[in-house]
Amino acid sequence: MKRYLLTVVFLFVFIPVLLATHQRAAEITYRHIEGLTYEFTITMYTRTSSPADDERNTMPIFWGDGSSEEIPRIDFYPLGNDISFNRYVGRHTYAGPGSFTITVEDPNRNNGVVNIPNSVNVPMFIDSYLVINPFLGYNNSVQLLNAPIDAGCVGQPFYHNPGAYDPDGDSLSYKLVVCKGAGGKDIPGYTFPKASDYFRIDSLTGEIQWVNPVLQGEYNVAFLTEEWRRGVMIGYVRRDMQITIVSCSHKPPVIITANDTCVVAGDSLRFKTTAFDPEGTDVTLTAFGGPFEQTVNPAAIYPDPAQGNDTVTTFFSWHTVCDHVRLKPYTVGFKAKDSGFPVSLASFKTVNIKVIAPKPQNLTATALGNGINLEWDTTGCKNATGYYIYRKNDSTAWQHGVCETGVPAYTGFKRIGQTDGFDKTTFRDDNGGSGLSQGIRYCYRITARFADGAESYASGQACASLKRDVPILTHVSNNRQDLTKGYAYVDWSKPVELDTVQYPGPYKYLLYRADNASNGTLKLIKTFAGLNDTIFLDKGTNLNTETAAVTYRVDLESETTGTIGSSQKATSLHL
Known part of the structure; x- marks a missing residue:
């Protein structure tokens, strides 16, 4: 009981x-x-x-x-x-x-x-x-x-x-x-x-690899x-x-497809993928991944699925648009599944596809005053949030690679600024207000930038050197041996390449000074009529180069057209 x-x-x-x-x-x-x-x-x-x-x-x-x-x-x-x-x-x-x-x-x-x-x-x-x-x-x-x-076989x-x-x-x-x-x-x-060799996951693709199961169950x-x-x-x-593992001996299919690649937004990408079964059974080939999930212009494979005996082929096709541009590549996965008994075995291959925005076109660099004005055409992608500006002293023969975006540091270019907005396609480089230097050939490249950090291909190169159309400060010093007393001796050279047609006279120089008394802010201290007066003894400040420095800048103006440009800043010796 x-x-x-x-x-x-x-x-x-x-x-x-x-x-x-x-x-x-x-x-x-x-x-x-x-x-x-x-x-x-x-x-x-x-x-x-x-x-x-x-x-x-x-x-x-x-x-x-x-x-x-x-x-x-x-x-x-x-x-x-x-x-x-x-x-x-x-x-x-x-x-x-x-x-x-x-x-x-x-x-x-x-x-x-x-x-x-x-x-x-x-x-x-x-x-x-x-x-x-x-x-x-x-x-x-x-x-x-x-x-x-999916299931697997022992061994x-x-x-x-x-x-x-x-x-x-x-x-x-x-x-x-x-x-x-x-x-x-x-x-x-x-x-x-347990595995005869290894059981692991690929940290980049997410593929679980069990090579090989040793016990069914x-x-x-x-x-x-x-x-x-x-x-x-x-x-x-x-x-x-x-995962179900059973006793069987057939092998999974083999997939042959394209290598990782890149495509310019607006272009089409097409490549072939083939799968075959070592035992000659029927094979089904399918695809998955981000390109197929897009709401605008999704990718497709033809045929979908590809099915047949022993060997099958499908063609991946994707007409990309600017909405597809992003920092990280898309992953396309291919899955081949056989018709083996008692279970079907599967294999996978992945292809990474990066969609890159087209480069800005028609970059020009024009020297004006103490800076260089840049202009270019918009990128073809209106979802760009603006542009990056890169500069290098002297030109280079560098051209970007097929999947190389932005302007890498090894090229010698440095990012010096940016614009905000798809249609903001002008930039003035005056070295942050300090002015560029005479005698240097400055070269530039532009990229379009996007909200997630993506950049387009780099533009072609444009170069320019400053004209001698602005004054150049050549001397700022204490005029006495006693560095705690004295006046500032300031002189500058005349603009010898001034375009008098574009900027007709009469002309004048404007001398600015920044010191401790002005908290480092440049203030106008003197105006000079004409182009010939290029020396000034500044008695308005008592220099003490042991404890402080004084900074000057000279601007050139046309009384007809307005400001032409500025010299670079120059500072008195500060020991």
Whole structure:
């Protein structure tokens, strides 16, 4: 009788637990709606044959701010191979900026997971991280475009690429982590899957590489896809996924495609991708990634999918536009899947594509006074936020490479300024008001700049040297041996290349001085009529070059047309 009662208790307690187990994989993603409101999506992959699969019409989610909610399931359908797709969606508004860890814990993890001891009693825990920071801008999480539904063979490589796409163009990195259980704690006794060579994730592409599985069974692994903006980690998504390994001997397909490349916005990019199966079975070739997710001019492959026996080919095609310009390259992933038995094997290849804004055209440099005036045509992209100006002494033969944007430091150019606005295409270089130097050939290049830090290709080079059309200060000194007393002796040379047609006379010099008494501000102290009077003994200030310096500047004006230009500043000797 006691044995019968124990059997009944076992049936009532243990069997419902087994029937409830169904969780294979899951992740939480989010997108910004407006203000402090975000929409969250829980994506789960469950066992179709489990009775619990039909019952989870809502899922509890914790928002990371002390509140929680049951959100509804809005999608539910079978994917084949005893796997169902589930999608739960809900919105939440936060009270203010901060860092939030959004979590979901579900008790129905699958039974019999090889690398999780007593997995039937270990919940599945997933989380995502959200930073709301007005200085970094609003953030949308990565979207994982590839479902974790592929299986593998003992002794053959297994690959999985999540197909992470970041709508904001943030930098992504990937790392393996320990699967978590109750309360978000690492599962005691968890081990990474055993491999004959290695089990790892590519930190740049996100591809999981298991070379090679040694034991058949079901395994769970987890990894983080982290988002980085301006050197700050602003979010992550954790995927916990199950991998089924069976006994089989066929090899995964092989993919041959293009190398990483760049394209000018407005141009089209087209290349071929081929996949073949070493065993000659049927192959299906598909593609995924950011270019296919664009709302304007998305990319496509033809045919889609490419299917056939042994070898298949598809052509990637993308007509790019200025909206596609961004700092980070787009990733296009190709997935080839065979029709082997008892499971299909998959392989992946990625191609990085950088979309670059066209260079500004028709840059000119014209010397005027103590500076050089620059003008250029707008870039072809109206979403540019302005332009960077680069300068170098003397010319160079440098030309940018195919994927080289901006003006690298090794060229000798230095960034000296910027303009704000797509149509702001003029700039005066007068060395920040100090004036450029005579006898130097100044060369310039321009790039268009964008909100995320992207730059266009560099413009062609334009060079100019100052004309001798402004006065040049040649002498500023104390006229006595006693450095604590005396007057300032100031002289300058005449403008010998003055364009008297463009700037007709009469002319005058204006002498400015800055000293301790003026708090370093240049003030007009003397006006000279004509061009011949170029010497002045400044008795208005008692020089003391032991403790202070005095600075001068001479301006040239036409009484007909106005200011022509200024000399560089010159300062008395300060010991």
